[in-house]
Amino acid sequence: MSTDVTSEGFGRLVREHQSKVRAFLRRLTRGDAALADDLAQETFFEAHRKLAQYQGRGSFASWLCGIAWSRFLMERRRRREEPLGEIEDTASVDPRPASHARLDLERAMARLSAEERAALTLCYALGHSHGEAAEILDIPLGTVKSHVLRGREKLKAMLES
Amino acid sequence: MTEDDLDILLSKPLDEVADDGFSMRVATKLQRAAWWREHVMLYAPVAAVAAVVPFLPGEEITAVALRLTPLLAQSGAIAFAAGVLALTITFEQRFRETQSAL
Numbered sequence: 001m002s003t004d005v006t007s008e009g010f011g012r013l014v015r016e017h018q019s020k021v022r023a024f025l026r027r028l029t030r031g032d033a034a035l036a037d038d039l040a041q042e043t044f045f046e047a048h049r050k051l052a053q054y055q056g057r058g059s060f061a062s063w064l065c066g067i068a069w070s071r072f073l074m075e076r077r078r079r080r081e082e083p084l085g086e087i088e089d090t091a092s093v094d095p096r097p098a099s100h101a102r103l104d105l106e107r108a109m110a111r112l113s114a115e116e117r118a119a120l121t122l123c124y125a126l127g128h129s130h131g132e133a134a135e136i137l138d139i140p141l142g143t144v145k146s147h148v149l150r151g152r153e154k155l156k157a158m159l160e161s
Numbered sequence: 162m163t164e165d166d167l168d169i170l171l172s173k174p175l176d177e178v179a180d181d182g183f184s185m186r187v188a189t190k191l192q193r194a195a196w197w198r199e200h201v202m203l204y205a206p207v208a209a210v211a212a213v214v215p216f217l218p219g220e221e222i223t224a225v226a227l228r229l230t231p232l233l234a235q236s237g238a239i240a241f242a243a244g245v246l247a248l249t250i251t252f253e254q255r256f257r258e259t260q261s262a263l
Contacts, residue, residue, distance in 0.1 A: 124172045
């Protein structure tokens with residue numbers, strides 16, 4: 001994995017990872033593409049500043065997801081968000097065509113806590129192990145497992161109702 | 162919905178997000194930030210000095226400099242310090258050249 005700090009080298013890294021980082025942030029922001037893209041930009045700026053600190057312990061994508069998660073948390077603190085009653089209908093935010101099952105999943109996901117959304121997304125859709133997710137989210141392994149378990153239970157109940 | 166159905170649904174990869182100029186915007190902003198940093202680093206000290214110079218007591222500084230220069234030129238301690246400084250700079254340059262050759 002190249003960690004070239006030149007504009008050209010870093011540009012390649014942005015092109016390579018932008019989709020994953022933006023999709024992860026869209027899931028976290030409940031489909032708010034504009035906010036997700038702002039956070040993704042900040043994520044890449046911070047990654048550029050801290051590139052020398054990347055030690056190659058995990059994958060570069062995991063490191064980026066960790067930065068994205070911390071940017072998301074900062075934004076959430078700034079907005080003091082997450083009252084459940086104010087959840088938007090994510091299907092109306094994202095204009096792309098999607099299957100009913102996918103839309104149902106996104107709607108149900110939007111009702112989970114951010115921590116549950118992040119843990120489920122990292123462990124399932126992005127294919128990380130629980131250990132990697134714990135590092136990315138900077139929380140203990142047991143906490144990740146309980147977020148996954150609780151998130152799954154809630155999703156199952158919501159999708160069945 | 163079974164556990165397996167949920168697993169399958171959750172495990173579907175996130176939708177691909179088209180670049181649509183995102184990478185270019187990031188690169189452009191990074192370049193602009195780097196340009197500003199470079200120019201501020203270069204010109205800020207010059208501007209600061211230029212702002213202070215008109216308020217300095219020029220005649221007094223010149224008089225002190227004229228009085229001190231011969232004394233400094235004849236000082237053994239100053240000559241020794243200048244020698245050490247020159248050697249340090251030379252050594253540091255050689256060291257860098259060796260490191261970059263490796």
